[in-house]
Amino acid sequence: MELNDLYRDVILDHNRQPRNFGALEPADASVEGFNPLCGDRLTLRLRFSGDSIADIKFDGQGCAISTASASLMTEAVKGRTRAEALRLFDRVHRLLTDDAASSDDLGKLAALSGVREYPARVKCASLCWHTLASALNTEAPASLPAVSTE
Amino acid sequence: MNNMALADKPAGFDATFDVEALRRQFPVLARRVHGKPLAYLDNGASAQRPIAVIQAVDDYERHHHANIHRGVHTLSQEATALYEAARDGLVRFINARSRNEIIFVRGTTEAINLVAQSYGRPSLKAGDEILITHLEHHANIVPWQLLCEQTGARLIVAPMDARGEVHAEVVESLMSPRTRIFACAHVSNALGTVLPLRRLMAAAKARGIATLIDGAQAVPHMRVDVRELDCDFYAFSGHKMFGPTGIGVLYGREAVLERMPPWQGGGDMILSVSFAGTTYNSLPYKFEAGTPNISGAIGLGAAVKFLAGMDRDAAHAHESALLRHATATLSQIPRLRIVGTAEDKASLVSFVVGGVHPHDLGTILDADGIAVRTGHHCAMPVMEFFKLPATARASFAFYNTLEEIDRLAVSIERAQEIFA
Numbered sequence: 001m002e003l004n005d006l007y008r009d010v011i012l013d014h015n016r017q018p019r020n021f022g023a024l025e026p027a028d029a030s031v032e033g034f035n036p037l038c039g040d041r042l043t044l045r046l047r048f049s050g051d052s053i054a055d056i057k058f059d060g061q062g063c064a065i066s067t068a069s070a071s072l073m074t075e076a077v078k079g080r081t082r083a084e085a086l087r088l089f090d091r092v093h094r095l096l097t098d099d100a101a102s103s104d105d106l107g108k109l110a111a112l113s114g115v116r117e118y119p120a121r122v123k124c125a126s127l128c129w130h131t132l133a134s135a136l137n138t139e140a141p142a143s144l145p146a147v148s149t150e
Numbered sequence: 151m152n153n154m155a156l157a158d159k160p161a162g163f164d165a166t167f168d169v170e171a172l173r174r175q176f177p178v179l180a181r182r183v184h185g186k187p188l189a190y191l192d193n194g195a196s197a198q199r200p201i202a203v204i205q206a207v208d209d210y211e212r213h214h215h216a217n218i219h220r221g222v223h224t225l226s227q228e229a230t231a232l233y234e235a236a237r238d239g240l241v242r243f244i245n246a247r248s249r250n251e252i253i254f255v256r257g258t259t260e261a262i263n264l265v266a267q268s269y270g271r272p273s274l275k276a277g278d279e280i281l282i283t284h285l286e287h288h289a290n291i292v293p294w295q296l297l298c299e300q301t302g303a304r305l306i307v308a309p310m311d312a313r314g315e316v317h318a319e320v321v322e323s324l325m326s327p328r329t330r331i332f333a334c335a336h337v338s339n340a341l342g343t344v345l346p347l348r349r350l351m352a353a354a355k356a357r358g359i360a361t362l363i364d365g366a367q368a369v370p371h372m373r374v375d376v377r378e379l380d381c382d383f384y385a386f387s388g389h390k391m392f393g394p395t396g397i398g399v400l401y402g403r404e405a406v407l408e409r410m411p412p413w414q415g416g417g418d419m420i421l422s423v424s425f426a427g428t429t430y431n432s433l434p435y436k437f438e439a440g441t442p443n444i445s446g447a448i449g450l451g452a453a454v455k456f457l458a459g460m461d462r463d464a465a466h467a468h469e470s471a472l473l474r475h476a477t478a479t480l481s482q483i484p485r486l487r488i489v490g491t492a493e494d495k496a497s498l499v500s501f502v503v504g505g506v507h508p509h510d511l512g513t514i515l516d517a518d519g520i521a522v523r524t525g526h527h528c529a530m531p532v533m534e535f536f537k538l539p540a541t542a543r544a545s546f547a548f549y550n551t552l553e554e555i556d557r558l559a560v561s562i563e564r565a566q567e568i569f570a
Contacts, residue, residue, distance in 0.1 A: 003517045007510075007568055015569070038509050039526050039539030061539055063507035064569065118513060 006118055007064065010072070010111035015064035020074035024057040032146040033060075033131030035123055040066045044131045051081045063124050065115060070128035072108055082136045089133045096122050123149040167464045173549050175200040175456075186519030189554040194339055194498050194545030195523050196389045197370055199453075203393055206452035207445050217441055219418055233444050236451025237434070243454045244384065245375040246401055250433035253400040253407075254447050258366040259289040261385035261400035262333070264437065265362055266293040268413040269383075269406065270331060276302030279328045281359075283308045283316045283345070284535060285338040288528040290364045294333065303330070310535070314341035314490035318349040325357050332359045336368035340529035340543070341490025342473075342498040344368075351380050360406070366390050370547065371469060371496045373462055382406050388446060392547075393453035397446030400437070407433055414439040465548035469497035472546045476555045483562055489541050498545035500527070506565045508540040514565040515542075520558055 027045035034041050042060030046053055056078055058070045073092075077085040088109075094101040095113050103110035115125045131147045173179045176198045181188050190198060210232060216225035218233050240252045255261045270280070280294045284307055291305075298305050306329070308321040316334070325332065332354045337344050347363065354361045362383040368374060369386045376384050383406075388397040402410075412419050412430055416439035421429040430436050476499045480486055485504030503511060512524035523543045526533045533539065544558055 003514060003568070006513065012569065037525060039533065040509075041539070063509035065510070121509070121513060124509060 005114040006121070008111045008114060010108050011064060011068040011114075014068035014071040018058075018067050018071040020057045020071065020078070022057055022059055024055060027057075029135045031131050031135045033127045033148075034146050035062075035066075035127050035149040037149065038063070038124070040124060040127060042066070042070055042128055042131065044070075044128065044135060046135055051083075053077050053080055053082070053085060058128065062127070063121075065121050065124040066127055069112060069125040072112070073128050073132060076107070076109055077132065086133060086136055089129050089136075092129055093126065096125055167461075167468045167548075169468065169549060169551055173551075175202070176549055177201060177204070179549060183519040183521070184517050189518075189520040189550075189557055191544040191546060191550065191554065191558065192521045192523050193370065193547040193550075194367060194390070194527075194543060196395070197392045197547050198549070199392055199394070199449075200456050202456045203449045203452045207394060207449040210445050210448045215445070218444055219435070229444055232448045232451070233442070236447045236454070239451045239454040239458075240399055243374075243458060244369075244399075244401055245377050247377070248404060250404050251376075251401055251407065253402065253434045253437045254442050255385075255398050255400050255437075256396055256443070257387040257389070257398035258364060258385045259293075261383075261398055262289055262362065262364065263293045264400055264413045265383050265385075265402075266297045268410045268437075269360065270294075270297045270303075271300055272411060274301040274303045274330055277328060278303040278330045279306050279326060280304070281306045281308060281321070281324055281329050281332045283321065283334045284310045285314060285316060285341060285343060285529065285532055286333075286335055287339050287364060287366070288530070289366075290333055290335060290362075291531070294331070304328075307531075308334075310343075313492050314338065314343045314532075315492045316343065316345055318346045318353065321350055322353045325353060325359060327357075329354075329357065329359050331362065333362040334364065336363050336365045336374070337371065337496040338490070338529075338532070339367045340527040340532045340541070341492065341500055342495040342545075343490060343492040344494040344496055346494075347379055347381075355380060367496060367498075372466060376401050388450040388453065391450075391453055392456060393450035394443075394446040397443045397450050399450075404433065407437070412436050412439065416440045418442075460548075468548050469546055472550055472552065472555065473497040473499070475552050476544060476546070476558075479555055479559045480562070483559060483566075485566070486562065489536055489538065497547075498543060500541040500543045502538060502541050503562060503566065506562075506569050508542045510569070511542050511562065511565050514568065515558070515561050518557065518561040518564070520554075520561055522558075 024045035028048045029046045031044050040062035042058050044058050047055040056074045096116055103113050112125050115121050134147045178198050214228040216229045218230040220226055237249050237252050241249050280303055294305055306324055308324050310316045361381045363381045365384050365386040370391045382403045384401040386399055389395040419431050419436050419439040421431050487502050489500045508524040515522055525540050
């Protein structure tokens with residue numbers, strides 16, 4: 001178990017300078033994610049253009065893994081269609097939980113693969129993705145309940 | 151940073167307290183984690199077991215297991231004798247008046263729920279008040295909230311100050327003619343604050359208010375005398391005092407327990423059952439429905455014996471030295487803030503480090519073999535008070551060493567470098 005496999009440079013960079021961090025107004029969808037065990041909280045706001053994610057921002061507070069994961073996610077899904085973003089959610093989910101999962105073509109998101117050696121931290125990385133999936137899987141995102149890891 | 155050299159033992163350090171000999175009594179302390187010697191600084195969550203406890207449980211499981219209070223056969227009688235001997239040990243340990251005052255439960259949480267439901271529910275009515283403090287563990291908040299929902303009573307919360315102290319005069323000012331129950335921690339699990347119980351208990355008693363003390367964090371650190379405290383209920387858990395999990399104690403003043411109806415119905419808590427009605431068993435069995443955690447109680451009995459055989463004053467002095475050393479050492483780390491700086495504190499330090507989230511810190515410390523708790527410590531109102539999502543907490547036992555605290559400081563600085 002090597003710490004620098006968890007805290008790779010990409011993760012540290014996105015924690016230090018999170019991309020797409022802050023409020024998005026107006027937004028078509030706003031969903032909250034909460035990890036009651038560690039207190040991580042984030043709000044995800046999306047603006048759609050047709051079926052595509054035109055813009056996405058997050059804010060909140062969390063550990064380096066959760067902040068970097070959200071930052072990387074917003075970069076990765078901006079401009080993608082709902083279906084593409086959900087496929088990415090599946091890929092990342094497998095990357096975080098399945099040792100055999102491939103990180104080919106995942107670009108910077110591959111940096112999250114180190115998390116799977118730390119089972120206690122998987123939820124930190126997956127919180128923002130579950131929050132995104134919740135926003136994408138519903139027709140009326142404005143009325144969504146908060147997403148919880150528990 | 152300038153770690154205190156080992157030669158520089160802090161003032162008050164008792165060189166005659168043989169920590170190394172004591173550590174040998176706790177087998178897990180010899181293990182390595184990620185290739186480093188384990189530094190177990192998460193005693194507030196659960197303490198480790200000495201050989202005496204492990205052997206008592208093992209001996210029971212191998213040679214004496216049977217159901218208690220049931221059979222005339224040899225094993226049942228032996229199991230009953232061991233279980234009841236554990237109860238007798240607890241009577242002496244907290245200076246209860248009799249064995250009727252020691253109820254075995256699963257832990258502190260169950261003890262408080264028992265009191266809320268069996269004492270509180272039949273006696274409280276709409277408009278009555280239950281008084282707690284801001285620094286309580288969720289286990290001393292939620293059972294009272296449930297009781298409020300059931301009875302229409304109101305929960306009143308006594309504030310704490312910026313150091314995490316609860317002041318007796320503030321609590322007293324909130325004791326009203328409607329206050330029926332006052333429940334508070336002996337020691338705060340999130341901050342380490344020791345509450346001014348002598349005065350609080352006297353104030354409650356003078357007003358006829360029933361009192362419950364959550365002693366989960368106190369029993370491992372200090373001598374507890376329920377008669378001196380003069381409380382109605384005192385709750386604590388086995389696993390925080392070097393015993394097994396799943397066993398704990400509710401102490402209750404006998405006269406109060408006598409008037410309370412049973413909480414759960416079942417075997418062992420009855421004298422006779424017919425479909426026309428049931429006669430309840432006497433204390434303490436009235437509150438011990440069903441087959442209890444027999445091996446847990448026996449293990450707890452062994453933990454009590456272990457503690458009673460120690461020089462607890464010396465152990466307390468050692469823990470105080472650990473607290474002073476940790477406070478001094480961690481205070482020297484830039485951007486580290488200690489949360490909870492009460493004058494009277496048990497040996498734990500809650501802290502946050504600027505630029506390093508407690509969860510990341512916990513992972514990095516673990517890589518160095520150091521176990522601390524990170525999170526909200528089941529005390530979300532405390533975290534909310536300090537406007538923090540979480541803290542890291544190093545909680546010490548008498549088997550911890552100054553060197554382990556020095557390692558903690560070095561590892562915190564390593565985390566700061568990673569996130570610099």
